[in-house]
Each structure stands twice: as C-alpha cells, then as structure tokens.
Amino acid sequence: MSKAVSTKLLPSGVAVLTIDLPGKKLNVLGTEVMEGLGEALTTLEGTNGLKGVIVVGKPDSFGAGADVEEIKSLQRQTAYKIFEATQAGKALFARFGKLNSIAVISGTCLGGFTELALACNYRVATSDGKTQIGVPEVQLGFIPGWGGTTGLPKLIGLQNAFEMISTGKNLDAIKAYKLGFVDEIVAPTLALARAEEILLKKNPKRASRKKGIKQWALEDTKLGRKLFAYGARNAVMAATKGKYPAPLGALDVVMKSYLLPADKAAELESRTFAKLAVTDISKSLVGLFFAQTESKKAPSSAKPSIDVKTVGIVGAGVMGAGIAQAAAFKGYAVVLKDIDQGALDKGMEVIKDLFNDLVKKRKLDRSTANLMMANIKPTLVYTDMAECDLVIEAVVESMKVKRIVRAELEKAIAKDFVFASNTSSLLIKQMGEGARDETRMVGIHFFNPVHKMPLVEIVRSSSTSDDTVAVAQSFSMKLGKTTVVANDAPSIVVNRILVPMMREAFVLAMEGVSMEDIEKAARDFGMPMGPFTLCDEVGLDIAAHVTRSLHGSLGDRMTPPAVLGDFEKSKLLGKKGGKGIFLYGEDGERKFDIQTSGWGPFKKKKKLPVYNPEVLEMLSKYSKPTKKSADEIQDRLFLIMVAEAARVLEEGVIDSTSQLDLAMVFGCGFPPFKGGVLRFADSEGLPAVVQKLDYLSRVRGDNYKPCKLLVEKAASGSNFRQD
Ligand SMILES: NC(=O)c1ccc[n+]([C@@H]2O[C@H](COP(=O)([O-])OP(=O)(O)OC[C@H]3O[C@@H](n4cnc5c(N)ncnc54)[C@H](O)[C@@H]3O)[C@@H](O)[C@H]2O)c1
Numbered sequence: 001m002s003k004a005v006s007t008k009l010l011p012s013g014v015a016v017l018t019i020d021l022p023g024k025k026l027n028v029l030g031t032e033v034m035e036g037l038g039e040a041l042t043t044l045e046g047t048n049g050l051k052g053v054i055v056v057g058k059p060d061s062f063g064a065g066a067d068v069e070e071i072k073s074l075q076r077q078t079a080y081k082i083f084e085a086t087q088a089g090k091a092l093f094a095r096f097g098k099l100n101s102i103a104v105i106s107g108t109c110l111g112g113f114t115e116l117a118l119a120c121n122y123r124v125a126t127s128d129g130k131t132q133i134g135v136p137e138v139q140l141g142f143i144p145g146w147g148g149t150t151g152l153p154k155l156i157g158l159q160n161a162f163e164m165i166s167t168g169k170n171l172d173a174i175k176a177y178k179l180g181f182v183d184e185i186v187a188p189t190l191a192l193a194r195a196e197e198i199l200l201k202k203n204p205k206r207a208s209r210k211k212g213i214k215q216w217a218l219e220d221t222k223l224g225r226k227l228f229a230y231g232a233r234n235a236v237m238a239a240t241k242g243k244y245p246a247p248l249g250a251l252d253v254v255m256k257s258y259l260l261p262a263d264k265a266a267e268l269e270s271r272t273f274a275k276l277a278v279t280d281i282s283k284s285l286v287g288l289f290f291a292q293t294e295s296k297k298a299p300s301s302a303k304p305s306i307d308v309k310t311v312g313i314v315g316a317g318v319m320g321a322g323i324a325q326a327a328a329f330k331g332y333a334v335v336l337k338d339i340d341q342g343a344l345d346k347g348m349e350v351i352k353d354l355f356n357d358l359v360k361k362r363k364l365d366r367s368t369a370n371l372m373m374a375n376i377k378p379t380l381v382y383t384d385m386a387e388c389d390l391v392i393e394a395v396v397e398s399m400k401v402k403r404i405v406r407a408e409l410e411k412a413i414a415k416d417f418v419f420a421s422n423t424s425s426l427l428i429k430q431m432g433e434g435a436r437d438e439t440r441m442v443g444i445h446f447f448n449p450v451h452k453m454p455l456v457e458i459v460r461s462s463s464t465s466d467d468t469v470a471v472a473q474s475f476s477m478k479l480g481k482t483t484v485v486a487n488d489a490p491s492i493v494v495n496r497i498l499v500p501m502m503r504e505a506f507v508l509a510m511e512g513v514s515m516e517d518i519e520k521a522a523r524d525f526g527m528p529m530g531p532f533t534l535c536d537e538v539g540l541d542i543a544a545h546v547t548r549s550l551h552g553s554l555g556d557r558m559t560p561p562a563v564l565g566d567f568e569k570s571k572l573l574g575k576k577g578g579k580g581i582f583l584y585g586e587d588g589e590r591k592f593d594i595q596t597s598g599w600g601p602f603k604k605k606k607k608l609p610v611y612n613p614e615v616l617e618m619l620s621k622y623s624k625p626t627k628k629s630a631d632e633i634q635d636r637l638f639l640i641m642v643a644e645a646a647r648v649l650e651e652g653v654i655d656s657t658s659q660l661d662l663a664m665v666f667g668c669g670f671p672p673f674k675g676g677v678l679r680f681a682d683s684e685g686l687p688a689v690v691q692k693l694d695y696l697s698r699v700r701g702d703n704y705k706p707c708k709l710l711v712e713k714a715a716s717g718s719n720f721r722q723d
Pocket residue numbers: 314315316317318319320337338339340343344393394395396397398401405422423424425445446447448
C-alpha cells in the first residue's frame with residue numbers, strides 16, 4: 001500500500017483523499033503517488049453510500065508536477081509505450097470524475113496535478129495568496145498529456161487555455177476564479193468544510209462563465225476558430241522562431257480536440273504527447289530542468305555557518321552597482337564602497353534608475369523601492385564595512401588592486417566573513433595568498449547586466465571550504481540566480497567557451513565571409529543574437545581585453561584576431577561609444593535601413609542593420625569577399641565551442657557535464673532546445689565532430705585540434721551526457 005495517499009471517511013459519507021508524499025516538501029507525481037491514487041480509488045469505489053471525495057495535498061503543495069527522474073526514464077521508452085502510459089494516466093484520473101469529487105488547491109498546483117484537479121467535478125483554491133496553478137509542460141518540450149490540453153479549453157475557453165498551455169504561465173487564485181478554473185476561493189481554515197458542502201449540496205458560487213461576443217465569435221464559430229488558430233500560430237512562430245514544436249503541437253490538439261468526442265480527443269492528446277516527448281528537443285529541455293534542480297544542491301548538507309545579513313560591495317562601477325541593486329532588492333543591507341566620489345554617485349544613480357524601472361513596471365511599489373534604496377549605504381571608507389558578513393569586490397581587473405582591497409577589508413572587518421571576487425579572469429587562489437583565512441575566499445562571478453542575466457558562476461579554489469561555497473551559493477540563489485560551481489581557472493567556464501566562438505566570428509570575417517551571413521548563421525542556429533551584436537553590446541574594448549587575457553593564460557589558440565587591434569586604434573567601442581561593428585543613433589539604439597518590397601496591402605518591410613563602413617573597410621584589407629554556406633559557418637562557430645568545452649572538462653574546471661551545459665544556456669544564451677554545448681556535440685555524433693575538427697586543424701591550424709578527452713570519447717563510442 002502506497003504511503004503517499006490516504007483516505008478518511010467523514011460522517012457525512014464524503015471521503016477526504018490526501019496526497020502527502022512522505023519525506024518531501026512538495027508533492028511530485030510519480031509511480032508512488034499514481035499507485036496510491038489507484039489503490040485509494042479502488043477502495044472508494046467499493047465504499048457503500050459514498051457521497052463524494054475531497055482531494056487535498058500538502059498544506060503548501062497540492063502538487064508540483066511530475067517527478068523529473070520519472071520523466072527522464074519515460075523518455076527512454078518508445079513513443080508507443082509513452083502513448084500507453086499517458087492513456088493509462090488519463091484513465092486513472094477519469095475515475096475521479098465519476099465519484100462526485102472536488103480538488104482543494106492550496107499552494108502550487110502544476111502539471112499533472114492541474115490535470116488531476118481538472119478531472120474532478122469541482123475545484124476550489126485557498127485564499128492565502130500562495131496558490132499557483134499552471135501547466136508548464138511546453139517548457140519541457142511536450143504538452144499536458146493527462147487531459148490538460150483537451151480539458152482546459154472546455155473549462156476556461158480556447159483562448160485562455162491556449163495562453164496558459166503555450167506560455168506555461170501560472171494563474172493565481174483570483175485569476176483562476178475569474179477564468180472559471182476554480183469554482184470558488186475559500187479561506188484555508190474553512191476549505192474542507194466548504195468543499196464538503198459543495199459536494200453534498202452541489203452549490204458552488206461560480207464566477208459567470210458567459211462568453212462575451214468577441215470570445216463567442218472566436219471560439220464558437222468555424223471562421224472565428226480559423227482566425228484564432230491563424231493568429232495563435234503566428235504568435236507562436238514569432239516567439240519561438242519555429243525552434244520549439246510543443247506550442248504548435250498544443251495548438252493542433254487544442255483546435256482539433258475542441259469538437260472531437262472525448263475518447264478521440266484523449267487519443268489525439270496522448271499521441272501528440274508521445275511524439276513530442278521522444279524528441280531531442282524535449283530531452284534537452286528536461287535535461288536542463290534536471291540540471292537546474294541539481295544546481296540547487298549545496299556542497300555539504302550542513303546549513304551555511306554565516307547567515308548573510310549585510311553585504312559589502314567594493315567598486316560601484318558597472319558590476320558593483322548591479323550587484324548592490326540586486327542584493328538590496330532581495331532585502332539585504334548593502335554597503336557600497338568606491339575610491340572615487342564621482343563613481344560612487346554614478347553607481348547610486350544607476351541603482352536608482354533600476355529601482356525606478358521596477359516601480360514603472362509595477363514590480364515594486366514606490367515606498368518599498370525607497371526603503372530598499374535607503375538600505376544601500378554609499379561610502380568611501382572601509383570602516384563602514386565592519387558589519388559585513390559577505391563582501392564582493394568588483395573593482396578593476398587587477399590582481400594587485402584586488403589584493404589591496406582584500407587586505408584593507410581584513411583590517412576593517414574583525415569577524416568571520418566571506419571575501420568574494422567578481423573577477424572574470426584572475427585566479428582566486430592567487431588573490432588569497434597570504435589572506436587571513438584562505439578558506440573564506442571564493443569567486444562569485446555575475447554576468448552583465450546583473451539584473452537580467454540569470455547565471456552566477458561560483459568559483460572555488462583549492463583552499464575554499466565547502467561552507468564558504470554554500471554561503472556564496474545560498475546568497476546568489478536568494479538573489480534569484482541559477483548557480484554553477486566551478487574550480488578556479490582563467491575565465492572560468494562560460495567566457496572561456498564563448499570567447500573562441502566570438503574569436504572565430506572575427507576570423508571568418510577576416511577571411512572575407514560577410515558579417516551578415518555570420519550573424520544570420522548564428523541566429524539560425526538558435527543563438528539569441530549574432531556574435532557581432534553581442535560584441536557591440538559587451539564593448540569591443542572588453543572583448544579585446546578578455547581575448548588578450550585568455551591568450552595570456554591559454555596560449556596561441558586564443559590569439560586575438562588582428563582586426564580587434566584595428567578597432568582599438570580607431571577607438572571603436574561598440575554600443576556604448578555610439579559606433580562599433582554597427583552604427584547607433586543618439587538614443588543609443590542601433591540604426592537600421594528599412595527596405596520595402598511589394599505594393600499596397602502586400603507591401604513588406606525589412607529592417608537591415610547598418611554595418612559601420614569603417615569596419616567594412618578594415619576587414620577588406622585582410623581578404624576579398626568570399627561565400628560560405630550556413631552549415632560551414634555554424635560548424636566553425638560552434639564546433640570550436642565544443643572543442644573548448646571538452647578541454648574545460650578534461651582540465652577539471654567543472655566536474656559535471658550537465659552543469660557545464662546549464663552554464664552555457666543560462667550564461668550566454670546557447671540555445672536551450674539544443675540542451676547545451678555538450679549535448680549538442682552528442683547529438684551531432686562525437687566521431688563526426690572529431691572528424692570535422694581534425695579536418696579544420698589540418699587546413700586552418702592547430703587551434704581546432706580536438707583534445708584527448710574528445711578524441712577518446714569519440715573513439716569509444718560514448719557520449720558526454722549520460723542522461
Ligand atoms: N563589465 C563586465 O561585463 C563584467 C562582467 C563580469 C565580471 N566583471 C568583473 O567585475 C569587475 C568590475 O568590472 P566593472 O566592469 O564593473 O568595472 P568598472 O570599471 O565599471 O568599475 C570598477 C569600479 O571600481 C572602482 N575602484 C577601483 N579601485 C578601487 C578600490 N581600490 N576600491 C574601491 N573601488 C575601486 C572604480 O572607481 C570603479 O568605479 C572586474 O573584475 C571585471 O573583470 C565585469
């Protein structure tokens with residue numbers, strides 16, 4: 001008998017079925033819960049005089065979706081087996097609908113649990129503000145497969161259902177009530193009693209479910225549905241660029257099943273689910289989700305010994321100001337130090353603007369923003385940092401300066417504290433030589449802009465303690481960041497693997513390949529922007545500095561392309577300087593040429609970026625224009641990343657292949673549907689990757705040479721990712 005599900009018969013003849021997965025904070029849907037539900041249903045179906053069933057979860061978790069481990073093992077099966085499993089799940093849920101059942105939703109209700117609630121005859125949500133109802137399956141590359149894709153449109157309408165399914169966004173209790181997903185919102189303490197009453201009297205006080213004229217026209221007429229499907233398809237294509245098949249699969253099922261009999265609709269849903277679940281895209285997305293869950297595990301099970309309350313930031317420049325704002329936004333007291341009053345004032349202005357933006361976007365109210373702002377103390381002296389539990393230095397990239405900062409902090413802070421560096425390229429071990437406590441030194445590497453970039457690399461040297469890593473990790477996670485832990489190495493993981501691709505883009509351009517073809521090939525591969533756009537965003541000076549620094553530490557394969565020197569001579573900085581590879585207007589926005597074609601209603605406009613003629617002139621002196629196919633360009637740009645990622649692994653910079661992939665997706669936008677650099681290499685086939693790199697190294701030089709680990713893996717027929 002499963003311990004995850006229990007039942008209790010009330011004197012009224014109504015039973016309470018409780019899902020409470022033992023030993024877990026959240027309920028997850030897997031074999032244990034499904035078996036428990038099956039057993040409980042059999043008992044209830046055999047209970048004489050049963051008047052109904054109230055389904056409840058844990059107090060704060062009706063259920064957080066499917067068990068990822070079980071999704072992964074399901075994905076190893078054939079599409080037909082998945083189809084059968086999906087049909088069986090649906091058949092189980094359907095038994096709730098025959099028992100006069102009600103789901104009492106409290107806290108998270110996601111994925112399969114939303115479908116379980118949907119299968120009940122009634123649903124109520126508790127009014128404690130914690131309710132979140134959603135079907136996030138598309139984010140894993142498939143669709144809700146246990147009745148959600150077919151059932152939601154019937155309950156809340158085609159448009160609302162498709163929005164919910166295709167975006168994976170959650171509903172709070174009020175929205176769920178307004179849309180008609182839940183019948184009532186009830187106080188937590190009265191929820192059971194009211195649920196019992198609804199079952200016995202069948203008297204839910206629902207919001208009106210009458211459709212307005214527009215909704216009626218779009219959903220209940222043939223032409224309207226066609227129009228809706230056309231618009232929805234265009235919106236999906238614009239959002240996904242056709243790279244993610246799940247939302248389109250959902251649209252197909254939503255539209256076709258709307259008019260189908262229940263059994264045919266269920267079959268179509270299960271078939272589509274199975275087809276999507278076995279794709280590489282879905283496996284990549286599930287792999288990333290799993291890696292994200294793994295990344296939350298601390299290096300030791302003990303709670304970090306320092307409870308960070310006050311955070312010190314040294315350096316109020318681009319990064320320091322961003323980190324200070326992110327920390328204050330999450331409620332930390334912050335002391336922000338610089339050596340220059342002007343820089344400090346500028347940093348505080350930047351922080352104020354970031355808070356103002358949040359107020360404008362209604363993510364924060366004005367008074368809270370003011371309080372958070374007041375929680376940042378700008379200063380020019382170290383003595384103001386005496387109470388800091390964690391200090392992150394974000395001063396200029398100089399070992400000498402960073403060591404001085406560390407020594408000053410040791411004088412100013414008497415208590416045990418963690419010293420973290422935001423360095424992009426220097427070694428933590430060297431920075432800590434002679435420190436008061438080397439075990440308390442760690443890297444916390446944020447990405448620019450801090451408020452937008454979701455990744456933080458936590459860097460441990462050979463001296464850093466597990467406890468210090470845990471402090472750094474827990475702080476970064478409280479800031480809402482995804483963390484990956486890496487070992488101390490030049491440029492850590494993300495920049496080290498990304499820079500060779502950016503470098504390669506310039507090498508290709510110097511060979512005469514058009515920059516637009518390179519940009520397009522990268523975007524078509526799935527990158528959020530082309531390498532030249534990225535360089536202009538980062539700053540051409542910074543790109544040159546990082547490449548030079550990697551050249552210094554890793555040798556000739558990172559030699560800065562000569563054209564970067566030309567940019568420096570001409571003082572081209574990129575976006576921040578108004579011109580770089582592209583040209584920018586006074587408002588800082590990129591300039592475009594608008595090309596029109598066609599006429600009348602068929603007129604089409606195309607936006608073409610304006611490349612800086614100075615840059616075109618500089619490149620022309622290296623080679624004559626030449627043409628390469630998108631495949632050739634993509635091989636050059638992305639296989640060089642694979643080669644470097646393999647070296648990063650070989651050198652032990654990071655221990656886990658899934659964490660490396662997670663870092664590349666979250667740190668530089670490597671396409672999530674490819675699952676990361678290593679998973680991409682696996683799906684290309686490692687022997688093919690090695691063959692291409694070998695060829696390139698013969699015709700273009702040693703820097704394409706695959707490392708020993710990559711060659712061995714290819715020869716032994718294994719993959720990087722074992723999941
Ligand atoms: N800019 C990026 O994209 C980026 C991304 C990740 C990491 N980093 C790293 O973050 C660090 C800071 O970079 P940034 O771009 O913010 O630099 P920045 O030049 O914008 O800011 C540096 C600030 O440090 C101040 N400063 C210099 N010496 C100081 C000292 N002794 N005490 C106190 N303040 C001092 C300067 O006045 C300046 O305000 C560097 O280590 C860099 O490698 C930068």
